[in-house]
Amino acid sequence: MGKPTGFMEIPRTDRRYIPPRERIQNYREFTIALTDAELSQQGARCMDCGIPFCHQGCPINNIIPDWNELVHRGDWLHAVEVLHSTNNFPEFTGRICPAPCEAACTLNLTDQPVTIKSIECAIIDKAWQMGLVKPQIPAQRSGKRVAVIGSGPAGMACAQQLARAGHEVVLYEKNDRIGGLLRYGIPDFKMEKYLIDRRIAQMQAEGVRFRPNSHIGKDISAQKILADFDAIVLTIGSEKPRDLEVPGRYDYQGIYFAMDFLRQQNKRVAGDAIDETTAISAKGKHVIVIGGGDTGSDCIGTSIRQGAASVTQIEILPKPPEKENKMLVWPNWPNKLRTSSSQEEGCQRHWSVNTKDIIGKNGAITRLNAVKVDWKQENGQWKMTEAPGSDFTLEADLVLLAMGFVHPIHEGLLEELGVERDGRGQIKANERQYRTSVDKVFAAGDGRRGQSLVVWAIREGRQAARAVDEYLMGSSELPN
Secondary structure (H helix, E strand, C coil): CCCCCHHHHCCCCCCEECCHHHHCCCCCCCEECCCHHHHHHHHHCCCCCCCCHHHHHCCCCCCHHHHHHHHHHCCHHHHHHHHHCCCCCHHHHHHHCCCHHHHHCHHHHHCCCCCHHHHHHHHHHHHHHCCCCCCCCCCCCCCCEEEEECCCHHHHHHHHHHHHCCCEEEEECCCCCCCCHHHHCCCCCCCCCHHHHHHHHHHHHHCCEEECCCCECCCECHHHHHHHCCEEEECCCCCEECCCCCCCCCCCECEEEHHHHHHHHHHHHCCCCCCCCCCCCCCCCEEEEECCCHHHHHHHHHHHHHCCCEEEEECCCCCCCCCCCHHHHCCCCCCCCCCCHHHHCCCEEECCEEEEEEEEECCEEEEEEEEEEEEEEECCEEEEEECCCCCEEEECCEEEECCCEEECCCCCHHHHHCCCECCCCCECCCCCCCECCCCCEEECCHHHHCCCCHHHHHHHHHHHHHHHHHHHHCCCCCCC
16 A cells, blocks of 8 residues: 555545535535545545455445555546446445445444545546546447447446447337436435436447336337347336325325326426426425335435425434444444434434324325334344333324335336346346346346445446356356
């Protein structure tokens, strides 16, 4: 390493945020990047620790110590080359990945991990500014045709890798724009959409053809796609939301799935015309967000920017500990209390809460009845019981369901193809060949593994591309 004692001499410094009062006035990103000098110092904190556990923590096995050293030396060209060797879209992960690599960093044993995520984001942002990101056009074409269905991070990564291997790739998307949940599930204040657009331009130059407004299994026959292509990759995501099965759920207006709410706001930010008479709006309302994950957090930040009167988030699981026991969990991802930037902007949070029923008046929701629950382990399984006398009521004008997703949509594409599904309703395919039960049909991403992180989707898209390349050509030079 360039400075072997750097981790002992230089304190951890990370990106800062624009103050909440200012940033909630718009939907733009609000991080304040580190200077080049600060990044050089932070790169110097990376230890020569022998076994880089950050590799284990990163699903795509980013070569983190190498590009930390290159940033320390100011060698942006080679830094982005190393970064791109494992990650097609580091500007996505550098903004929205929770950074399991930092949890696995050896310095996290003292709660001072290297600022890996910020350095990653800085490398790719600097590379775009310097004109270092260019199309990688294959020297020759294979003559094989591949259809990738679903243009989220798994589909984009898969399509790009296959195009670089020389195949003719067509990427289908049912929505009007490319990007999947990156486009319509992630708010602009976390990731602005020009980041997707410039990657689309790069991929077009590499030979990928994009087909938005193409709903395979509905508008276009899946069997036609199967007949027209040498291979198909299903990267359709896990879009079936978990519902709230309580009395009153469908009796009153004002209860929506989180993605319907987020998608509409992202379209509004993109300049699309929205019928405001039927729009889902938090303005002036008491908002309840059910679900404590990232999607729930996105609903909080969006509601606050829309002008909600109040925002309350409830989670059925118990409150995590303030701090993990490092000796028990490191280098694995720890269960501990985290507060997102959206939660910092103004939100009441409640844990161990179960919704009992929905109450309304004149067809509209007015309140939500809930109860506190206790969690106890019995025969190795956690079981939930209601705490006696803990019932309470929350005022509610808008309830957003952010309780996760159960499996991909089965109707249409999957049923027409007849691919086998596992016990959870996911597309059945292993992590080596990524092949489904139907010949020449592959699957990757959330539709195969279940709801997960963007970084896992990129990993699966890359690995599926290699599997398809091997299937078509007998061998592959694409990286794992």
